[in-house]
Amino acid sequence: MGRSPCCEKMGLNRGPWTAEEDMTLIAHIERHGHSNWRALPKQAGLLRCGKSCRLRWINYLRPDIKRGNFTGEEEDAIIQLHAMLGNRWSMIAARLPGRTDNEIKNVWHTHLKKRLDSSMPSAAPKRKTKKPAAVTTVITHDSPTSAPVLPEQPISSSATNYSMASSSLEITESFSPDSQEFEIDDSFWSETLAMTVESSGSVMEAGDPRVADRASMPSSNADMDFWVQLFMQAGDMQNLPQI
DNA sequence: AACATTCACAACCGCGCAGTG
DNA sequence: CCACTGCGCGGTTGTGAATGT
Numbered sequence A: 001m002g003r004s005p006c007c008e009k010m011g012l013n014r015g016p017w018t019a020e021e022d023m024t025l026i027a028h029i030e031r032h033g034h035s036n037w038r039a040l041p042k043q044a045g046l047l048r049c050g051k052s053c054r055l056r057w058i059n060y061l062r063p064d065i066k067r068g069n070f071t072g073e074e075e076d077a078i079i080q081l082h083a084m085l086g087n088r089w090s091m092i093a094a095r096l097p098g099r100t101d102n103e104i105k106n107v108w109h110t111h112l113k114k115r116l117d118s119s120m121p122s123a124a125p126k127r128k129t130k131k132p133a134a135v136t137t138v139i140t141h142d143s144p145t146s147a148p149v150l151p152e153q154p155i156s157s158s159a160t161n162y163s164m165a166s167s168s169l170e171i172t173e174s175f176s177p178d179s180q181e182f183e184i185d186d187s188f189w190s191e192t193l194a195m196t197v198e199s200s201g202s203v204m205e206a207g208d209p210r211v212a213d214r215a216s217m218p219s220s221n222a223d224m225d226f227w228v229q230l231f232m233q234a235g236d237m238q239n240l241p242q243i
Numbered sequence B: 001a002a003c004a005t006t007c008a009c010a011a012c013c014g015c016g017c018a019g020t021g
Numbered sequence C: 001c002c003a004c005t006g007c008g009c010g011g012t013t014g015t016g017a018a019t020g021t
Helices: A019-032 A040-044 A050-061 A072-085 A089-094 A101-118 A170-174 A186-192 A209-215 A221-237
Strands: none
Touching (some): A040 A050, A050 A101, A072 A089
């Protein structure tokens, strides 16, 4: 269907981003946001395609990205979520504040998958030390002058839905990942996961500005409440007639 | 010390979906 | 309704670093 390529490859840079490119992209998004990825590189004077800019921003330059090793809780959460959602990395990422789908996908393919395959909790990875998060460019968003603050600019549709940090997973007992006993319709997840639950029990819609505040909240009892409610709903689904 | 192997992760690719004229 | 565009997602690859022999 005559689909044009995402960008003309002619004369555009590819491969690893340079510090200058990073700074240019950050500066441009700080000033103008990223309403149009396709037009962004031209406007910013970058020799990159919009897709590449978007990927770089979402996976690396975003100010709210949490760099560094995944905690055990985060890994457990990924395993649980993957058992429920499958390879819906963006949805999984939406439940792990500061983590990107790409990062989660990488972690899954590198060690979590192997960990499950071996089904040996004590199966230690060959590497004893994990190298620090690779940093080709040191961008300090802590700097008051460089921190991109885009309050009215959604970072991404999935990222704005952050609602919880990883939770501990005693809930596991009520759910068997290996069991195919029940299937949950996608609409359930899109509706359920699009909501966040405050500790008070009230529900926030994804678009609620309060959600953004929660994105920076540490793991808390509210998160556990979220999971308890979520799994309870999932359990209830089993008793519902198939639609 | 040198080479081989494995790992981690950034980046690319292509497809599908939603929005728009 | 159709064609087209832009975006987002998931799969895959490339490469440098770490580790083993």
